Amino acid sequence: MITPLSPASKAIPTESQTAPTLLKDNPMTTITASPTPSVQDSSVIKTKRSSTGKVRTRNVIQSEWIKFWSVRSNYLTLLAAGFATVAFGMIFSAVASDGQAPGPAAFLTNPVDVALGGVGLAEMIIGVVGVMVVASEYSTGLIRTSFATVGRRGRVIRAKVAVVGSSVFAVAGVAVTAAVIAGQAVYAGTEATVPVTDVLDVIFGTTYYLTGIALIGVALGFILRSTAAGIGTLVGAVFIGPNLLNLLPDSITDYFLKYLPSEAGSAILTQVTTPDQLSLGAGYLVFTAWVVGLLACAGALVQRRDA
Amino acid sequence: MIQVTDLTKAYGETLAVDQLNFTIKPGIVTGFLGPNGAGKSTTMRMILGLDAPTSGSATVGGRPLAEHDQPLKSLGFLLEAGAVHPTRSAHDHLRALAVTNGISTARVDHVLQLVGLSEVAKRRSGGFSLGMGQRLGIAAALLGDPEVVMLDEPVNGLDPEGILWIRHLLQNLANEGRTVFVSSHLMSEMELMAEHFVIIGQGRLIQDISAPDLRAMAAGDSTTVRADRLDDLVGLMQNDGVEITSTDRSTVSVKGVTPDQIGRLARDGGIALHSLVPEQRSLEDVFMSLTADSVQYHGSAPLEMAA
Known part of the structure; x- marks a missing residue:
């Protein structure tokens, strides 16, 4: 559509005080924006000053909440992770109930672990959400606005942790519980079921693990400031790396492999632990240390670097 | 008021900003000019507390911006x-910024109306044109009804109507007693907008000058004269220290005699003057010659023209 020239635009060369009035009387249409109101109408510029106060962490969390839930891909991706958890759990359970092992033999021995087979995919999706929430602000330049408007940068990190953490915890908690129930229902045809109340520790552990992975994603986003680098590092170092290291002789890997985030995490999301893994308590401790440590590292870098 | 004192920013060996000193006063629009790479954006990021100065300081109202209770x-x-997430709507974007500083949603609607984006406020901002993006950025700048407004290249991508609009907006903000600091690399954009200019090149201050003083710099020392009996007039003007060059048969360019004197000589000699034009360089020319030495990336031809 060709935008017709209004008299207002013809008034441009004259520096007269009447130009804004012309603008007001003859609203100019920009391509899709609405008519520009006159700036002479200073009541529009000066609205009553809103309450004075300070920027509080609560305000910043509110802001991050709006940001997180106003981007459709965030909640669609979270829902996809939840869906993957339940759907793959059901598929694995169906396969397992036919007596076929979808993975290592030990996996089959516990119907709950089978029902949570989809977590392996969900954790990648959720980790990517964590990276994206931060890295997208760096790629658009929005991070500068975020930092400058709240003054202290630590608040932005804490608020993102609070929002991503609570959102992922809620979605993952529901999805993991649903996966256990649905997987068992599929599995029930051939084997006895385990009541949900008996595996609350696994449900909590898995939810805790997924939340932690999302927060590792957040930390990597702040540390690497790029979507590609963040996702690459997350997938490479956290998910694929340990599997490659597994190919090394046990005499080498025994000492450190179990302390990596994914391996420490595996100790808290299964009922059947192998001697290679950390104990449940140590698993929580080491995994939490990774999450907190990476976030602390992100915080220190963000404070020191130019935004 | 913005105060910049001995502000310096070094990136390795390169000085992006070099011992800058200036004060931006309230009540007027101040243009911040310099060629690309002069250090304008770096200076603004330091004023915002995003980049840490290597030495020196930048304050807003006497304190670093990050120390203000509600910076916006x-x-x-x-x-x-x-700097907006492309799938987030303008309304959500502004709301997320507003809540950090305790600014109401009503104010969000006000500024959207002020910049003419009300009708597209709920649409994804990724579909915005460059000009609409600028308007959204300006809306964000006005959210907090601030005493100081600082805009980096706000005219980029605006159509003539938009440029006229922003000129009146900024002048109104200044008339309300606010400090208005606007950067541009084009003098032609700024000369109708600003009452004061801070001109930098290669990070150094070149001029901190009022608009009238800058115009005085643009005044040349020659006068172009067209007259009936040109040869007779040339004879009358001929004197020590007077330099007369003939442009064509009926035009001469005169140095060393003021237009007033030429007018009187012509009257005394009974010669009819056709035109008497004091040389006036454009502010663009003045700006180009001021910054010619500090242009970082240039083609050879334009530099010759500027010199």
Whole structure:
């Protein structure tokens, strides 16, 4: 559509005080924006000053909440992770109930672990959400606005942790519980079921693990400031790396492999632990240390670097 | 008021900003000019507390911006027009910024109306044109009804109507007693907008000058004369220290005699003057010659023209 020239635009060369009035009387249409109101109408510029106060962490969390839930891909991706958890759990359970092992033999021995087979995919999706929430602000330049408007940068990190953490915890908690129930229902045809109340520790552990992975994603986003680098590092170092290291002789890997985030995490999301893994308590401790440590590292870098 | 004192920013060996000193006063629009790479954006990022100065300081109302209780209410800013998540709506974007500083949703609607984006406020901002992005950035800058407004290249991508609009907007903000600091690399954009100019090149201050003083610099020392009996007039003007060059048969360019004197000589000699034009360089020319030495990236031809 060709935008017709209004008299207002013809008034441009004259520096007269009447130009804004012309603008007001003859609203100019920009391509899709609405008519520009006159700036002479200073009541529009000066609205009553809103309450004075300070920027509080609560305000910043509110802001991050709006940001997180106003981007459709965030909640669609979270829902996809939840869906993957339940759907793959059901598929694995169906396969397992036919007596076929979808993975290592030990996996089959516990119907709950089978029902949570989809977590392996969900954790990648959720980790990517964590990276994206931060890295997208760096790629658009929005991070500068975020930092400058709240003054202290630590608040932005804490608020993102609070929002991503609570959102992922809620979605993952529901999805993991649903996966256990649905997987068992599929599995029930051939084997006895385990009541949900008996595996609350696994449900909590898995939810805790997924939340932690999302927060590792957040930390990597702040540390690497790029979507590609963040996702690459997350997938490479956290998910694929340990599997490659597994190919090394046990005499080498025994000492450190179990302390990596994914391996420490595996100790808290299964009922059947192998001697290679950390104990449940140590698993929580080491995994939490990774999450907190990476976030602390992100915080220190963000404070020191130019935004 | 913005105060910059001995502000310096070094990136390795390169000095992006070199011992800058200036004060931006309230009540007028101040243009911040310099060629690309002169250090304008770096200076603005330091004023915002995003980049840490290597030495020196930048304050807003006497304190670093990050120390203000609610920074958006002290200084509104536009850094990059595209600094919005593309799938987030303009309304959600502004709401997320507003809540950090305790600014109401009503104010969000006000500024959207002010910049003419009300009708597209709920649409994804990724579909915005460059000009609409600028308007959204300006809306964000006005959110906190701030005493100081700082805009980096706000005219980029605006159509003539938009440029006229922003000129009146900024002048109104200044008339309300606010401090308005606007950067551009084009003098032609700024000369109708600003009452004062801070001109930098290669990070150094070149001029901190009022608009009238800058115009005085643009005044040349020659006068172009067209007259009936040109040869007779040339004879009358001929004197020590007077330099007369003939442009064509009926035009001469005169140095060393003021237009007033030429007019009187012509009257005394009974010669009819056709035109008497004091040489006036454009502010663009003045700006180009001021910054010619500090242009970082240039083609050879334009430099010759400027010199």
